[in-house]
Amino acid sequence: MSLNLTIYYIIALIALSGLGIVFLNSESILAICFFIFVWLIVQNDPVSASLEEQKQSIRSELISCMIHQSMDQISLNKLVCYKKIQLLASLEYIMLTQKSTNG
Template identity: 90%
Template structure:
């Protein structure tokens, strides 16, 4: 019996349990779902490709956020330096006008 047919039987069993025709406890259903997930990942089904695609999009978004955060930090440092220069220039102007 192929693995796909087994998965369909298991999904039908879970559906029948949800309808109240077959009685399975929640732990059994959770274990069955976990084994279905693992078997689909091992088979290299489109689910694993979808997960890989999501992983890549999350990774690229994280990198862009890190770059944006670094740029914000650099801009903040530039702003602090600019404010210091302004403060020094105003202090120099005050010293010149007092003398």
């Protein structure tokens, strides 16, 4: 019997249990579902491919955010330097005007 057919039988068994025809406790159903999930992941089916695709998109998003954050930090540093230069120029202007009024 093929493995896909076995999975269909297991799903039918769970469905029959949900309808009350076959009696399985919740722990047994949970264990069966867990083993089916693990088997699907191991078999490298579309679920695994989907998880890999999501992982790649999250990774690219994080890299993009890191690049934008570093660019924002550089812009902030430029702004701070510009403000310092403006402050020094203002102080120099004040010192020159005080010298000219005193002298």
